Amino acid sequence: MLRSLLFLPGNNPNMLINAGTLGADAVIFDLEDAVSPDEKDAARILVRNTMKYMNLEACEVIVRINSVDTSFWMEDINALLPYKPLVFLLPKTNCKDDVLKVCGYLSECEKKLEAEEGTAFVMPLIETAQGVENAFDIASCSKRIKALFLGAEDLTADLGSKRTKDGREIEYARSRLVVAARAAGVDVFDTPFTDVNDDEGILDDALLAKNLGFSGKASISPRHVSAINRVFSPSSEEIEYAYEVMMAIKEAKEQGKGAIALRGKMIDAPIVQRAEKTIAMAKALGIRGDENE
Template sequence: MRRSMLFLPGNNPNMLINAACLGADAVIFDLEDAVAPAEKDAARILVRNALRSMDFEGTETVVRINSVDTPYWQEDLRQVLPERPNVILLPKASTPSDVLLVDAFLSDMERELGVEEGTFLLMPLIETALGVENAYLIASSAPRICALFLGAEDLTADLCCTRTKEGREIEYARARLVVAARAAGKDVYDTPFTDVSDDEGIVTDANLARALGFTGKASISPRHVDAINAAFSPTEREIRYALEVLEAINRAKSEGKGAVSLHGKMIDAPIVARAERTLAAAESLGLIGRKV
């Protein structure tokens, strides 16, 4: 279950060594924007060593490599892939060919390292106008693509508009990415909320992202992780309803009834599927079967 994804600067040991303790479902070791050009070598060696020797317990590891228009991305991958990060985040993915370039490199590395084809998952970061327009093509360009990820800071610069807290300027991009990713059968992650000290703003923004259909949301601050996890976790009410739905279905089955209704409303297949998803999520979060 990947609700929150927390960016950590790749050359900062203090943050890296506590990655597993910050409450995020996934941490993103950033080799791109958070690292100055002169420190790219230091950061990729540090991240590689951290991946090699730290126990991240249940926390997923993601590495944001540098984009394909830089001289860094191949070396980034050569250093970190042997340590098996869970996902590679590719910035500035604007066309399927950007993604296929990296896809081919990952396949080569898989052969070289003797691991199964498709082991290394890829998440394109959509942060250009062209990327948004190509979102479905990008999402469906390779089987190893596990999700799309929206990056609103670079995108708004590319759109020549101002990034605001309310986010009217990214409404279209958000909706487009959700539709594109879901159409391709992939997950989709929302851009970070960047006002680190606005504890209420993050709640609103995370709830909006969930309402739009995002799978989870990225964060640049550990302070936002709890709000994101809460927004993307099933609520007690949702869990209770899901349990009722499945109970009603089972009862109907045992009684040999075809149509099932709950609280006077017909239960159809999508409602059952949603209930099953809710319970699976609740189960993986340990929200079922304990006293709260």
Template sequence: MEKNTRSMYFVPGNEPKMLQDAPVFDPDAIVIDLARRVPATEKDSARILVKEALQFLDYSNVEVIVRINPLSSEYGLKDVETIAPVKPNALMIPKARVEDIQTLANMLSGIEQAQGLEEGTIKLIPMIDSILGLESVHSIINASSRVTAAFLNAEDLAADYGSKRTKEGDEILYARSKVSMACRAAGIEVIDTPYMDINDSEGLEMDTEKANLLGFTGKAAIDGRQVEAINIVFDASLRQAAFPQAHTHI
């Protein structure tokens, strides 16, 4: 990615008003969701809407990421065929496996060639949303040079191991640590799961601080109001990092 992605704002792909309003909140990236937040009966319509939106709306100040349906579903490949030609900055891949990343990388090369784009233009962001994905995160993120970030979806992940999500997030401490360290070791960005209570701004701030301390480089937002708070936390951490290092060595 061109710039640090502090905030990644998710919007449902089938709602025109949300698509139009998304850049207003000044997120670093928007994730247009064709998967979870689009019902099965609207997959076709949402896909076309997103294709049109990317060509019409002014997204010049944000990174545009489209969350496609899992490649194992009947929608995933169609999503890629329709969306990739209108040049999103990246595709987000749910239930990503190593072979999915490789398949997509090859497919995108073909589309890029056909569209006259430089190979590797469209990036891939695997979503870590299952026990299997978590335990193979290292292989997944290293499966292609197109992978420039990973996103931890703790809601689906916790559901996969039968845990209940809490505001404190102790139940995802291992997952957060594992994903963030794997990504930092690979030198890519790592985006934390969203804070689900959109009306709790203090909780959001604390949760974002925690993610920041655990090594995440950004956090997902599910409401426009969350974007600014997330940006502020990661900006503050950048400023702290700019301070001279302590002179004591251990």
């Protein structure tokens, strides 16, 4: 399960070699914005070697390749596909054709590598006005798509709006992406909170994203990882309530009751689903739940 996704600059050995110990559920090795054009080759080889030689079992690995309007992206895929990143993050995805272009190339490469077709996954990074408007189209255009990812810095530049801490300017984009991703049945990840020194702000921003329906949130600073993990993990109250719901359902079934209430509220199917999800998350995270399971 991915709560926190941490960007690490692709040409910085000191950051890459510590990738597995920074507490993030996934690291994003960045070959795009964090790497200058004349170092693209060096970063690609460095990231490849990191994936090849380092034990990164403690976290998932995502690679942000260069966008399809550059001359780098195919080489990025050639170099890294054999080391099976969890997904390729596709920057500046404007429309489904951008995604399909990459997916087509992945199929070719899989054939060459004699790998099973369709086993490499992608995550479109939506960071343009066009991308937001095409979000559902993009999210549903291929089985390789695991999730959508919102990039607010480029997006606000494209919109001509000012990027602010409370994020009003991206309210629409956030909601639109959550709806599009959920409609397509994929996950959706929120943009990083960029003030690395604001320990309170990250909590508020992550909580807002969680409440909007995001699956997790990206970060450009290791300092924000623990806050993100905390916000996107079920709280002990949530876990306790989830177990109460399951108990109540079980009792109701045993007593042959149809509808039941808990804490003065009717328990219906969505509440049960949510409780099941919470318990599954708590188990996956190794958080101890209620003892009465």
